[in-house]
Amino acid sequence: xxxxxxxxxxxxxxxxxxxxxxxxxxxxxxxxxxxxxxxxxxxxxxxxxxxxxxxxxxxxxxxxxxxxxxxxxxxxxxxxxxxxxxxxxxxxxxxxxxxxxxxxxxxxxxxxxxxxxxxxxxxxxxxxxxxxxxxxxxxxxxxxxxxxxxxxxxxxxxxxxxxxxxxxxxxxxxxxxxxxxxxxxxxxxxxxxxxxxxxxxxxxxxxxxxxxxxxxxxxxxxxxxxxxxxxxxxxxxxxxxxxxxxxxxxxxxxxxxxxxxxxxxxxxxxxxxxxxxxxxxxxxxxxxxxxxxxxxxxxxxxxxxxxxx
Amino acid sequence: xxxxxxxxxxxxxxxxxxxxxxxxxxxxxxxxxxxxxxxxxxxxxxxxxxxxxxxxxxxxxxxxxxxxxxxxxxxxxxxxxxxxxxxxxxxxxxxxxxxxxxxxxxxxxxxxxxxxxxxxxxxxxxxxxxxxxxxxxxxxxxxxxxxxxxxxxxxxxxxxxxxxxxxxxxxxxxxxxxxxxxxxxxxxxxxxxxxxxxxxxxxxxxxxxxxxxxxxxxxxxxxxxxxxxxxxxxxxxxxxxxxxxxxxxxxxxxxxxxxxxxxxxxxxxxxxxxxxxxxxxxxxxxxxxxxxxxxxxxxxxxxxxxxxxxxxxx
Numbered sequence: 001x002x003x004x005x006x007x008x009x010x011x012x013x014x015x016x017x018x019x020x021x022x023x024x025x026x027x028x029x030x031x032x033x034x035x036x037x038x039x040x041x042x043x044x045x046x047x048x049x050x051x052x053x054x055x056x057x058x059x060x061x062x063x064x065x066x067x068x069x070x071x072x073x074x075x076x077x078x079x080x081x082x083x084x085x086x087x088x089x090x091x092x093x094x095x096x097x098x099x100x101x102x103x104x105x106x107x108x109x110x111x112x113x114x115x116x117x118x119x120x121x122x123x124x125x126x127x128x129x130x131x132x133x134x135x136x137x138x139x140x141x142x143x144x145x146x147x148x149x150x151x152x153x154x155x156x157x158x159x160x161x162x163x164x165x166x167x168x169x170x171x172x173x174x175x176x177x178x179x180x181x182x183x184x185x186x187x188x189x190x191x192x193x194x195x196x197x198x199x200x201x202x203x204x205x206x207x208x209x210x211x212x213x214x215x216x217x218x219x220x221x222x223x224x225x226x227x228x229x230x231x232x233x234x235x236x237x238x239x240x241x242x243x244x245x246x247x248x249x250x251x252x253x254x255x256x257x258x259x260x261x262x263x264x265x266x267x268x269x270x271x272x273x274x275x276x277x278x279x280x281x282x283x284x285x286x287x288x289x290x291x292x293x294x295x296x297x298x299x300x301x302x303x304x305x306x307x308x309x
Numbered sequence: 310x311x312x313x314x315x316x317x318x319x320x321x322x323x324x325x326x327x328x329x330x331x332x333x334x335x336x337x338x339x340x341x342x343x344x345x346x347x348x349x350x351x352x353x354x355x356x357x358x359x360x361x362x363x364x365x366x367x368x369x370x371x372x373x374x375x376x377x378x379x380x381x382x383x384x385x386x387x388x389x390x391x392x393x394x395x396x397x398x399x400x401x402x403x404x405x406x407x408x409x410x411x412x413x414x415x416x417x418x419x420x421x422x423x424x425x426x427x428x429x430x431x432x433x434x435x436x437x438x439x440x441x442x443x444x445x446x447x448x449x450x451x452x453x454x455x456x457x458x459x460x461x462x463x464x465x466x467x468x469x470x471x472x473x474x475x476x477x478x479x480x481x482x483x484x485x486x487x488x489x490x491x492x493x494x495x496x497x498x499x500x501x502x503x504x505x506x507x508x509x510x511x512x513x514x515x516x517x518x519x520x521x522x523x524x525x526x527x528x529x530x531x532x533x534x535x536x537x538x539x540x541x542x543x544x545x546x547x548x549x550x551x552x553x554x555x556x557x558x559x560x561x562x563x564x565x566x567x568x569x570x571x572x573x574x575x576x577x578x579x580x581x582x583x584x585x586x587x588x589x590x591x592x593x594x595x596x597x598x599x600x601x602x603x604x605x606x607x608x609x610x611x612x613x614x615x616x617x618x619x620x621x622x623x
Contacts, residue, residue: 032414039411040428043488047435049454050443064452120338127335131328139336142343148602149347150544152571153595156357156578156588157350163364180342211331240437242551247579262438266558276442283439291434295427298434302492303499 050284053277054078061273077278086279088270097265098253099279106257109174109245110238117178117185118230124181125189126215130201140190146183159247169255173248174238185230188305192226193219229301232294236287258283354588362585375589386590388565389573396479396569397546400486404542405535408493413523415494416501426498429491436489441555448472448481472556475566482567485552493538500534501527529614536613540605544598550575570594 017023053061054077056070080086084097128140162173196219204214220227238257245257256264262280265271291298322330333340358375362368379386415425432440448455448471456468471481504527512522528535550571553561559580561568568576574594578587 029417029419032417032419036411036414036419036425040425043428043432043491045454046440046443046447046488047431049447050440053443053446062452064457066452066454066457068454124336124339127332131332131335132325133329133332136332136336139340139343142347143339146343146347148540148544150548150595150598152548152574152591152598153354154347154350156584156591157354158346159579160353160357160362160584161350177346179338180346181339186339211328211335215335236434240435240439242438242554243575246554246575259438262442263555263559273446280439280442283437284435287434288431291431292427295430299426299430299495302430302495 047284050277051281053274054281056274058272058274077272077274078282080272080275081278081282086265086272086275088272097261097279099282101254102256102258102261105171105255106239106259108171109257110235112171112175113178113234113238114231116175117182118227118234120179121181121185121230122189122220122227123215125186126193126219128186129190129193130198131211143183143186143190147187155243155247162248168248169250169252170248171255174241174244184305185233188301189223189226189230191304192223196222225297226301228294229297232290232298233301235290239283239287354591357585358588358592360585361583362588364579364582364584368585371585375586376593378586379589379593385565385568385573389561389568389570390593392479392566392568393547393549393570396482396486396549397543399479400483400546401539401542403483404487404490404493405538407487408490408538409497409531409535411490411494412497412501413527415498426491426495429494431491433489433492436551438551438555441552444481444485444552445472445556473563475564478563478566481556482549482553482569486546486549493542496534496538497531500531504530532613533615536605536609540602543601543605547571547594547598 052068052070055073055075056067057072057074057076060067060070081097082099084099086097124143128136128143158173159168162168162176167173167176200218200222201214204218209218240259241257242259242263245260246263249255249257249260251264253261253264262276262283265276265279357368359370359372360368361371361374411429415422415429419425447453450456450468450470450473453468453471455471456465459465459469469477471477508526508530509522512526517525548571549569553567553569553572554575557563557567557572559572559576561572561576570590571594574587574590577590578584
C-alpha cells in the first residue's frame with residue numbers, strides 16, 4: 001500500500017534539515033546553554049557589583065552612567081576598612097570601626113556553637129540512630145517537629161527568659177541553645193550514622209569498647225564528611241546570622257558581630273560607601289572560600305537532608 | 310553474638326538495659342531542651358501574649374486584649390499580614406517554578422554542570438547584611454546598574470522607583486528572594502537525577518515527546534520533593550526579615566511598603582518594647598503557618614505521588 005501523505009522530504013529521501021533529530025537536538029542544547037549562562041550572569045551580578053564598588057574610588061562611586069569596571073582600581077577602601085575608617089568627620093576619615101573586634105566576637109559565638117552545638121547534636125544523633133530504648137521514636141519525632149516549628153513563637157519568650165537570667169548583652173543567648181543540640185544537625189547526623197554498618201559496633205563491643213568511646217573514636221571519624229559539613233554550616237550560619245545578634249546584642253559596638261556592625265555603621269553620619277563595600281567584601285570572602293573548597297560535600301549535605309527529609 | 314551471659318552476676322545490668330540507659334544519657338540534652346527550650350518557652354509565650362508585657366516595668370494581665378486590638382484596631386497588623394501574604398503568593402510559586410526550570414535544564418547532560426551548580430548555589434551561602442547592602446545600590450532609581458540596563462534596553466525612561474515606591478518595592482524583594490533559588494535548584498537536580506532511567510526509556514518506546522515525559526514521568530516522580538520545598542519555602546517566606554531590615558534600615562520604608570510581618574513584630578516587640586503584643590503577633594503567624602501546613606499535608610495525599618516501596622526496600 002502506498003502512503004497517501006509523506007513527511008516533507010528532500011530528494012534523497014531524508015527529512016528536511018530542520019526536522020533532522022541532530023539539528024533539533026543542537027538547537028535545544030544551544031537554548032539550554034543560553035539560559036543557563038544568562039541566569040549565571042544575573043546571579044553573579046550582586047557579587048560582582050560588591051567587589052567592583054569596593055575597588056572603586058569614593059568619588060567615582062555615585063556617577064551615572066555607572067561604570068562596570070573600576071578605572072583606575074584602588075585598594076584605598078580596603079585600607080580604610082582595616083583601619084576602621086568607615087566614616088568621614090569634618091572631611092577627615094575617622095576611626096570608629098573595629099574590624100578585628102567584630103571578627104573576634106563572631107568567632108566566640110562560632111566556636112561556642114561548635115564546642116557545644118555540634119558535639120551535643122552528634123551525641124544525641126548517635127543515641128537516636130544506634131541505641132535502642134523505649135521512647136526513642138517519640139524523641140526522634142520531636143526532632144522532626146522542631147525542624148518544622150516556625151521559630152517565630154520562640155523569639156519573644158526566649159528573650160524574656162534570657163533577660164530574667166540577665167544574659168542579654170552577652171554572647172550566651174547565642175551559644176546556650178547549642179547545649180541542647182540543634183534539630184537540623186541532629187537530624188542530619190542521625191541519617192548519616194544510620195548508613196554505617198552495624199557490624200562495626202558489634203565487633204567493637206565484643207572487644208570491650210564502651211559506647212561513648214565508640215562514638216568518639218570510631219563513629220565520628222568514619223562520618224568525617226558529615227561532621228565537617230556541620231562545622232561549615234555552623235560557621236556560615238553564625239557568620240551571617242543577624243536576627244538573634246540584633247535582639248541580644250543590640251546596638252552596642254563593643255559586642256557587635258561582623259554583620260551587626262554593618263547596621264550600626266548605617267548611621268546618618270557621613271558613611272564612606274566604598275569602605276562599607278570593602279568591609280562587606282571582606283565578610284563575604286571567608287564564606288565564599290569555604291564554600292568553594294567544600295562545595296561538593298556541602299551540596300551533598302543539603303541534598304541529603306532535603307530529599308531524604 | 311555480643312550478648313554475654315551475665316546470669317551469675319545479677320547486680321550487673323544486662324547488655325540491653327545498659328544500652329537503653331546509655332540511649333537516654335546520649336539524648337538527655339535534647340530531652341531537657343524539648344522542655345526547657347521549646348515547650349516551656351511556648352507555654353510562656355501564651356502567657357506573655359495575654360499580658361501587656363513591657364521590656365521595662367510592670368506586665369499586667371490583659372486577657373485577650375492584645376488579640377482584640379490586633380484584629381480590630383491595628384491597621385499595621387492587617388497591612389503587614391497582607392503584604393507578607395502577597396509576597397508569599399507571588400514569590401513561592403515563582404521560586405519553585407524557576408528552581409524547577411533551572412534544575413531541568415541542568416539535567417540535560419550538559420558540560421560544566423559542576424560550574425553552573427556552584428554558581429547557582431553560591432548566593433545561598435552569602436545571605437546576610439553584608440550582601441544586602443549592595444542590593445539597595447543595584448536597584449537605586451537614579452544611578453543603579455539595574456535601571457541602567459533597563460534604560461539601555463528601552464524598557465524605562467525615568468527609571469523604576471524600586472526602593473522609593475511602595476508598590477515597586479515588593480517586586481524588589483521578590484527578585485531578591487529569587488537570588489537564593491539555588492537552594493531549590495540543588496534539591497530538584499538531585500531529585501531529577503534520582504528518577505530511574507527505565508521510566509524514560511519506557512516513555513520513549515511509547516513515543517512520548519519532551520513535554521509528555523515532563524508531565525507524566527518527571528513531575529509525578531518529583532512531587533514529594535516539590536511538596537517539601539513548597540512547605541519550607543512558604544514557612545521561610547512568611548518569616549522574611551533580614552533583607553527588609555537591612556535595606557530599609559529597620560523602618561519598613563518606603564511608606565511601610567517593606568513592613569513585612571516579622572519586621573513589624575520585631576519593631577513592636579524589640580524596638581518599642583511591647584513584648585506582650587509581639588507574642589500575640591507571633592502566635593497569630595504561628596497559627597496561620599500551622600493551618601497552611603495542615604492544609605498542604607491534606608492536599609498532598611491527592612497530589613503527591615509516593616512510589617510504593619521498591620523491591621528490597623531501603
